[in-house]
Amino acid sequence: MDEPTSSIDVFSQNQILELLKKLKGGFNLTYILISHDLSVVKSMADKIAIMYLGKVVEYGPAKEVFKNPVHPYTNALFKAIPNADTKDINSIIALEGDVPSAINIPSGCRFHTRCPVALEICHKKEPPIIKLSEEHEAVCFLLEKSKKKKKKERIYHEKINF
Known part of the structure; x- marks a missing residue:
């Protein structure tokens, strides 16, 4: 529908x-x-797929994605809509930057021209799919860095807490 x-x-x-x-x-x-x-x-x-320029940027159980949006576009999308619970008008995000053409899609991450946290690599390469839980996944280099950092921290803690 x-x-x-x-x-x-x-x-x-x-x-x-x-x-x-x-x-x-x-x-x-x-x-x-x-x-x-x-x-x-x-x-x-029950499940939700957030798309930007024809590509899924975040997917997972709707309750989980609404509770914990991780892709910068998903975050901006959810925060752009004021509701009765919005106490601070400054928490509403308005995306800046150039809206790319759907005909001439930018190289790298499709969202990098508007992403407030874009890295240099975002301009060059498509981000990998990062599995956040059994069914929740998103595409973002920041998530990859965060996941690697958490893995390193976990390995470190396992070594010192043997």
């Missing part, structure tokens, strides 16, 4: 979403839901 509740009033949106949930449970259905409305995604999805 592509944007099943766009351009519909909130009352009708809720009715449609409740019907879809009821059908999903009653008939053991699986939906592929495409939406820019993160509240719809959060209420409907």
Whole structure:
């Protein structure tokens, strides 16, 4: 389903979403839901794939990704949407930088032209897929560095705590 509740009033949106949930449970259905409305995604999805310029940058169980977004784009996307829980307006992120053309995709990481934490390597190479848990993964060189650092720290602690 592509944007099943766009351009519909909130009352009708809720009715449609409740019907879809009821059908999903009653008939053991699986939906592929495409939406820019993160509240719809959060209420409907078991798993979520965040895409940037046609490439998945983060994937995993929806609850885990919403609770712990790790890719810089996912973080920015989630923080760009104000909600009732947002106490500090300064915590909302507005992405800066050049929005690349979908026809002329940049080399390296597709997000590097707008990424607030881009490394030099991001401009040259596509980042690897980093497995964060059994089902949660993302593509980012910072995650690779962080994972290597944690592994080194774990090995160090194992050696000194033998």
